[in-house]
Amino acid sequence: MELLQEAYWDEELRERVRHSLGLDRPFIVQYGEFLGRLMQGQLGYSILSGQRSINVMLAKAWPKSIQLGMVGMFFWFVSGTILGIIAARFHNRAIDYIIVSTTVAVSTIPTFVLAPMLMIVFILRLGWIESSIGWEGIFSQKIILPMMLIGFTGTAGLVRQWRSSILETISQDYVRTARAKGLTERLIIVRHVLRNAFTPILTITAASLGGFITGSIFVEQIFNIHGFGWLVWQGIIGLDYPVLMITTLFSAAIILFMNLVVDILYGVIDPRVRVGERARR
Amino acid sequence: MAEQETQAEERRELLNDQFRRPERNLWKDAFTQLIANRLAMGSIVVIFIVFFIAAFGPFLTPYDHLYQDWDNIAQPPTRLHPLGTDELGRDMLSRILAGGRTAIMVAVVTTTMAFVLGVLIGALGAYMGGYVDALVVRTIDFLQAFPHILLAVFLAATLKPTFIRFGDALVQQYGIRALGNTLYLDYLLIFAVLGITGWPNLARLVRGQVLSLRATEYVSSAQVVGAKEWRIIVHHLVPNALGPVIVSLSASFGGAMLTEASLSYLGLGIQPPGASWGMMIAENLVQWRYRPHLVVMPGMVLFVTVLAFTFLGDGLNDALNPRMLTPSGQK
Numbered sequence: 001m002e003l004l005q006e007a008y009w010d011e012e013l014r015e016r017v018r019h020s021l022g023l024d025r026p027f028i029v030q031y032g033e034f035l036g037r038l039m040q041g042q043l044g045y046s047i048l049s050g051q052r053s054i055n056v057m058l059a060k061a062w063p064k065s066i067q068l069g070m071v072g073m074f075f076w077f078v079s080g081t082i083l084g085i086i087a088a089r090f091h092n093r094a095i096d097y098i099i100v101s102t103t104v105a106v107s108t109i110p111t112f113v114l115a116p117m118l119m120i121v122f123i124l125r126l127g128w129i130e131s132s133i134g135w136e137g138i139f140s141q142k143i144i145l146p147m148m149l150i151g152f153t154g155t156a157g158l159v160r161q162w163r164s165s166i167l168e169t170i171s172q173d174y175v176r177t178a179r180a181k182g183l184t185e186r187l188i189i190v191r192h193v194l195r196n197a198f199t200p201i202l203t204i205t206a207a208s209l210g211g212f213i214t215g216s217i218f219v220e221q222i223f224n225i226h227g228f229g230w231l232v233w234q235g236i237i238g239l240d241y242p243v244l245m246i247t248t249l250f251s252a253a254i255i256l257f258m259n260l261v262v263d264i265l266y267g268v269i270d271p272r273v274r275v276g277e278r279a280r281r
Numbered sequence: 282m283a284e285q286e287t288q289a290e291e292r293r294e295l296l297n298d299q300f301r302r303p304e305r306n307l308w309k310d311a312f313t314q315l316i317a318n319r320l321a322m323g324s325i326v327v328i329f330i331v332f333f334i335a336a337f338g339p340f341l342t343p344y345d346h347l348y349q350d351w352d353n354i355a356q357p358p359t360r361l362h363p364l365g366t367d368e369l370g371r372d373m374l375s376r377i378l379a380g381g382r383t384a385i386m387v388a389v390v391t392t393t394m395a396f397v398l399g400v401l402i403g404a405l406g407a408y409m410g411g412y413v414d415a416l417v418v419r420t421i422d423f424l425q426a427f428p429h430i431l432l433a434v435f436l437a438a439t440l441k442p443t444f445i446r447f448g449d450a451l452v453q454q455y456g457i458r459a460l461g462n463t464l465y466l467d468y469l470l471i472f473a474v475l476g477i478t479g480w481p482n483l484a485r486l487v488r489g490q491v492l493s494l495r496a497t498e499y500v501s502s503a504q505v506v507g508a509k510e511w512r513i514i515v516h517h518l519v520p521n522a523l524g525p526v527i528v529s530l531s532a533s534f535g536g537a538m539l540t541e542a543s544l545s546y547l548g549l550g551i552q553p554p555g556a557s558w559g560m561m562i563a564e565n566l567v568q569w570r571y572r573p574h575l576v577v578m579p580g581m582v583l584f585v586t587v588l589a590f591t592f593l594g595d596g597l598n599d600a601l602n603p604r605m606l607t608p609s610g611q612k
Contacts, residue, residue, distance in 0.1 A: 101320070104595075108588045110539055112546050112562055113580035120573045210428035217431070218546075222566070232431065236547050239438055248435045252426045 021047075043246045048238040054246050057231060064135055065220070065227035069212055071143060072150025076208070080155045084162025085189070091167055100159060107156035111149055111218035118145050135225040146219045153215045154208035161204045165197040172196070199270045206255075206262040213251045311524075314600040321596025327589035335385035338378030346371065346379035346556050355572055364578055367565060373575070377582055379556035384586065387468070387541040391475035392534050398476065399483025400526070406484070407491035417488065421481040429478060429536075430543050436474045437549040444470045467551045471544060475537055486529055490522040524601035531597055535590030542583055558583040 018024045022033065037044060043054040080103075087099045106114070122129050122145065132145040169175065170193055178188045216229035224230075228247065235243035315321050339346070350362070350370040358365045364373035406417030424432065448466045494500060494517065503513050542559030544550035551557035553564065558579045565575035 101592075104591060105588055108535075108591050109580075109584045110542060110546075110559075110587075112543070112559070112566075113584055116562070116566060116569045116573070116576040117580060119569060120577065124570065124573065210431075214428045214430040217434075218543075232434070233547070236434055236438055236549060239441070241439065244435055244438055248427060248431055251428055251431055255428065256426055 038249075044242045046240055046243050048234070048240040048243070054243060057243070058228075058246070058250070061227045061231045063227075064225055065216055065229060067137075068143070068146060068150065068219070068225065068227060069216065071147045072212060072215075075147050075151035076154055076158065076212075077205075079151060080158030081162060083155070084159040085166065085194075087159060087163045088166035088170075091163065096163075100156075100163070103156040103159045106152050107154065109152075111153060111215050112222065114152065115145070115149055115219065115222045118148065133224050135223075135227075142223075146223050146225065149219050150212055150215050153211045154204075157204050157208060158201070161200050162197065165200045166193055169193045169197045195269075199266065202262050202265055202269065206259050209255050209258050210251075213254070311597075311600040315596055318596040318599065320592045321600075324589035324593040324596065327585060328593065331381055331586050331589070332385060334378050334381040338381055339375075342372065342375040342378060344372040344375045346375040347554055348372070348375075355568075355575070357572075357574060365574055367561075367575055368568065368572075373578055376556045376561060377558070377579055380558040380561060380579065381582070381586075383551055383555070383557045384538045384541060384583075387471055387475065388534050388537040390472050391479055391537045391541075392530060394472065394476040395479030395483055395533055395537075396526075396530060398480035400487050402480065403484035403487030404491055407488045407495070414488075417484065421485050424478065424481045425485075430540060433474050433478050433540055433544060434547060434549060436477055437470060437544055440470060440473060441549065444473075464551070464555045467555065471541055471550050474544070475540055478540070479533060479537065482533065483526065483529055486525055487522065490525060491518060494518050494521050528594055528598045528601060531590055531594040535587045535594070538583070538590070539587050 015024070022030055034044070041055070043058065045051045045053055046057060083099050083103060087096045090096050109117075119132060123131065129141055129144060132142050134142060136142050175188060175192055178192050183191075213229070216227065217232050218229070219225070220227050220229035221233040228250075231243060232247045234240065235247060334341075344350070344362075348371065350366060350372065352370075353359070353362060353366050354370040355368045356362060356366045362372045362374065364377065366372055367376070402417055406414040427435075444466045500513060500517050503517060508516075541550055542557065542562075545557040545559035546563045548560075548563065551560055553560065561579040562576055562583075565572065565579075569576050
C-alpha cells in the first residue's frame with residue numbers, strides 16, 4: 001500500500017492519508033493488524049471506491065458468482081459427461097477422435113478470445129440471442145453465453161477423464177460378470193461402470209475449480225456481471241490492493257475448502273478409500 | 282566335422298541377418314512415434330512458423346507496427362493492408378507479427394527461467410531431504426493453492442509500481458534515456474511474474490521423478506557396484522527424468538504465452554502502444570459488434586499457437602511415455 005503514494009501531494013496531506021491508512025506504523029504491526037482483522041472477519045476497506053467495506057462488496061458480489069458458477073459447472077458436468085461417455089463407447093473410432101480433439105481445442109481457447117467469438121457467432125451472425133451483456137438471474141437468456149464460457153474451460157479434462165476411467169472400468173471382471181448375467185448394456189453402464197468410474201471425476205472437479213474462478217474474472221468482465229470476478233477486475237484496473245489481496249486469499253480458501261470436501265466425498269462414494277475405518281476395526 | 286560347423290555358423294548368421302531388428306532406444310522410438318502423429322507434426326509446423334515470424338516478422342511487412350495510416354482507419358482487409366487496420370490506422374498484420382515476437386520472447390525467457398528454477402529447486406529438495414525438502418514442498422503447495430492467473434495478476438499488480446520506480450531511478454541515476462521506455466519494464470515485470478508462478482509445477486515433477494528413480498533397482502545396483510554419484514545422475518537420473526520434463530516444458534511454453542496474453546488483456550502486461558495479442562484483443566473488444574475482424578484475428582492467431590503447443594505436448598507425452606502403451610500398442 002505504501003506504493004500508492006506516488007502523487008505529488010504536500011507533506012501534511014500526505015502524512016494525514018498515511019496515518020488514516022495506517023501506513024505510518026512499522027510493517028510488522030500493519031501485518032499483525034491485518035491478520036487480526038482477518039481473524040475477526042473484517043476484510044478491510046477498498047481504497048478506490050471511497051473506503052467501502054470489502055465485506056459489503058463481497059456480500060453483494062457473491063450470490064451472482066455462485067449462481068453463475070453453479071450453472072457453469074452444471075453445463076460443464078453435463079456436456080463433459082455425455083461427450084465422455086460417447087467417446088468411451090466409440091473409443092478409437094472417428095467419433096472419439098473428433099470429440100477429444102474438439103474439446104481440447106475449445107478448452108485451449110482463452111475465455112477472452114472465445115467470448116467475443118461466441119458473441120459474434122450467436123448474436124451477430126445467427127441472431128439467436130439478442131444481447132448477453134448484464135445480469136438478469138439464471139433464468140434469462142443472457143446466462144447462456146456466460147454459462148457456456150465458464151463450462152468450456154474444463155470440458156476437455158472432464159471428457160478425457162470420463163473416457164479413460166470408463167475404459168478402465170469396462171475391462172474389470174465385475175463388468176464381465178454383469179454381462180454374463182445378461183444385464184442390458186444400459187444397466188451395465190449406469191449401474192456398474194459409471195459409479196465405479198466416478199472417483200477420478202471428483203479429483204478433476206476439484207482441479208477444475210481454479211479454472212472456474214479465473215474464468216469468472218474474464219466472463220464477468222466481458223458480460224458486465226457484477227460478481228466476484230468483476231470485483232477482481234475492478235481491483236486490477238484500479239490497483240486496489242486491499243480488494244486484490246482479499247479476493248486472491250478468498251479464492252485460495254475456496255479451493256482448499258473444496259479439496260477438503262472432495263477428500264471427504266471420496267469416502268462416501270468409494271468405500272475402498274475409507275482408511276480410518278479399517279484401522280478402527 | 283569342421284566343415285559342418287562352419288556351415289551351421291553360416292546358416293545361423295544368415296538367419297540372424299534375416300531377422301535382425303533395427304536397434305531401438307527410447308529416443309528413436311519416441312521420434313518414430315512423433316513422426317507418425319499427424320496432429321503433432323502439424324503443430325510442429327505451426328510452431329516453426331510462429332518462431333519464424335517472431336524472428337523475421339518485422340522485416341516481412343512494409344509497415345512499422347506503430348505507423349498510423351490516417352487515410353485507412355479501421356478498414357476491413359484490403360490489398361494495401363491484408364488483414365485490415367485498427368481504429369488508429371495501424372496495420373493489423375504488422376501488429377500481429379510484432380505481437381508474435383512478444384509472445385515468443387516471453388515464452389522462451391519464462392520457460393527457461395521455470396526450467397532452471399524448477400529443476401534446481403526440485404532436485405535440491407529431493408536430494409537434501411529433511412527440512413529443505415519440507416520447505417520446498419510447502420512453498421510449492423503455497424504457490425499452487427492459488428488459481429494460476431489470479432496469482433499472476435496479484436503479483437503483477439503489486440510488483441508494478443516497484444518496477445516503475447526502479448525504472449525511474451535508473452533513468453535519473455545514469456541518465457540513460459532508453460531505459461525511460463517503459464516497454465522494457467513491462468517485459469521485465471512479466472518475466473518476473475511468470476518466473477515466480479512458473480516453476481512450482483516443474484519442481485514438483487522433478488522432485489517426484491528424482492525420488493522415485495532413486496528408489497529403483499537399477500540405481501541401487503549402480504550404487505552397489507560402486508558408481509560415483511555424478512555417474513548415476515548423468516547416466517540414470519537425467520535420461521529417465523528427461524521425458525516427463527520435456528512434456529511439461531512444451532505445456533508450460535503454451536501456458537506462458539497464455540498467461541502473458543491474459544495479463545496483457547487485463548492491462549497488467551505489455552502496455553500500449555506495444556504489441557501483444559492479448560492486449561490487441563482487449564483494445565478492440567469494445568468494437569466487437571462493428572468491427573469483429575479486429576478481435577477475431579489476434580484471437581485466432583493466439584488460439585492456433587497455443588493449440589499447437591497443446592497438441593505437441595500431447596504427442597510428446599504419447600511418444601515419451603512408454604508406460605502409457607497397453608500391450609497391443611493401443612492407447
